[in-house]
Amino acid sequence: MSSGSETPGLVCAHHHLYSTLARGMPAPPRVPHDFASILELVWWRLDRALDLEMIRWSAMLGALEALERGTTAIVDHHASPNAIEGSLDVIAEACQAVGVRSSCCYEVTDRNGATGMRAGLAENERFLKSGGKGFVGAHACFTLSEASLEAVAGLASDLGAGVHIHVCEGNLDDGAGARLESLARDNWLLAHCVHLDRPLRGTIAHNPRSNMNNAVGYARPARWHNTVALGSDGIGADMLEEFRIAYARHREDDVTATPLSAWSWLEGGYALVPEARTDTVTWSYEPLDPWHLAFTPGVRPLEVVVDGEVVLRDGLPTRVDPLEVRTRAREQAARLFALL
Numbered sequence: 001m002s003s004g005s006e007t008p009g010l011v012c013a014h015h016h017l018y019s020t021l022a023r024g025m026p027a028p029p030r031v032p033h034d035f036a037s038i039l040e041l042v043w044w045r046l047d048r049a050l051d052l053e054m055i056r057w058s059a060m061l062g063a064l065e066a067l068e069r070g071t072t073a074i075v076d077h078h079a080s081p082n083a084i085e086g087s088l089d090v091i092a093e094a095c096q097a098v099g100v101r102s103s104c105c106y107e108v109t110d111r112n113g114a115t116g117m118r119a120g121l122a123e124n125e126r127f128l129k130s131g132g133k134g135f136v137g138a139h140a141c142f143t144l145s146e147a148s149l150e151a152v153a154g155l156a157s158d159l160g161a162g163v164h165i166h167v168c169e170g171n172l173d174d175g176a177g178a179r180l181e182s183l184a185r186d187n188w189l190l191a192h193c194v195h196l197d198r199p200l201r202g203t204i205a206h207n208p209r210s211n212m213n214n215a216v217g218y219a220r221p222a223r224w225h226n227t228v229a230l231g232s233d234g235i236g237a238d239m240l241e242e243f244r245i246a247y248a249r250h251r252e253d254d255v256t257a258t259p260l261s262a263w264s265w266l267e268g269g270y271a272l273v274p275e276a277r278t279d280t281v282t283w284s285y286e287p288l289d290p291w292h293l294a295f296t297p298g299v300r301p302l303e304v305v306v307d308g309e310v311v312l313r314d315g316l317p318t319r320v321d322p323l324e325v326r327t328r329a330r331e332q333a334a335r336l337f338a339l340l
């Protein structure tokens with residue numbers, strides 16, 4: 001919190017940069033009627049069609065949109081079953097090119113067979129061993145056998161990394177609490193925890209807008225003692241807006257809730273990317289008090305400094321041409337949509 005017009009850089013604690021091109025995609029063959037069919041008809045159709053060039057420009061646009069909203073660190077969770085090897089380098093390079101920090105992982109899952117599972121595991125290992133920052137990624141317990149889940153936890157333990165995994169996002173993952181109870185560690189990142197039935201070790205990434213979008217219910221993150229951070233789950237990286245939605249949902253559930261809780265969740269992102277605390281965002285509004293920001297629309301960054309370098313000046317990125325990024329992203333979106 002700050003009383004002036006500056007804050008540290010904001011953190012998006014759970015993103016899917018590969019979904020940035022999804023806006024405007026062709027409608028699914030039939031209307032999804034629950035969370036499982038949303039995954040099958042929308043997201044799993046999309047991720048299977050991705051190649052490395054689409055991933056690059058999807059990540060470039062996502063990173064640009066993050067920077068334009070004062071978000072200097074993205075904790076990404078990636079899936080592209082037909083372009084796995086090297087995909088995490090492409091995402092990390094895109095974030096670096098724009099000037100935002102990244103933490104990457106590849107989602108290990110059994111939904112594309114044993115070969116796909118092993119390739120996902122290998123991409124996490126390759127990326128982290130080559131010095132990349134991030135987690136070992138896992139989709140969710142309901143698409144992982146016991147052996148696959150243990151392989152994920154084992155690799156993370158061997159590499160001294162945490163696991164970034166979806167937990168109880170919808171009812172179809174209700175068994176996750178019991179399966180993760182003995183595996184989860186303090187350095188794990190648990191996305192959603194909407195239907196979680198017991199405490200687990202790790203940081204919780206709360207994604208209030210996405211949870212509404214998928215009609216999975218309210219996660220009630222205030223019920224846990226864990227550190228809570230805010231994520232977008234792939235719907236942009238406007239973390240001030242996510243804070244405002246987090247507050248509104250908290251208040252809807254508990255009329256005594258104040259914006260200070262949602263603000264503390266926004267600051268929970270520094271547990272994941274501490275370096276973002278050293279970044280500086282100068283905003284168009286002051287004071288940057290949670291009680292003001294929860295009720296003030298349109299607050300925008302004027303200048304952003306990451307690692308000592310001005311990467312946004314007068315609201316415009318300094319490292320990339322935003323028009324070119326948007327043009328290239330639109331070209332890749334057209335290629336992608338033609339495959340769906």
Ligand SMILES: [Zn+2]
Pocket residue numbers: 014015016077166191233
């Ligand atoms: Zn997610």
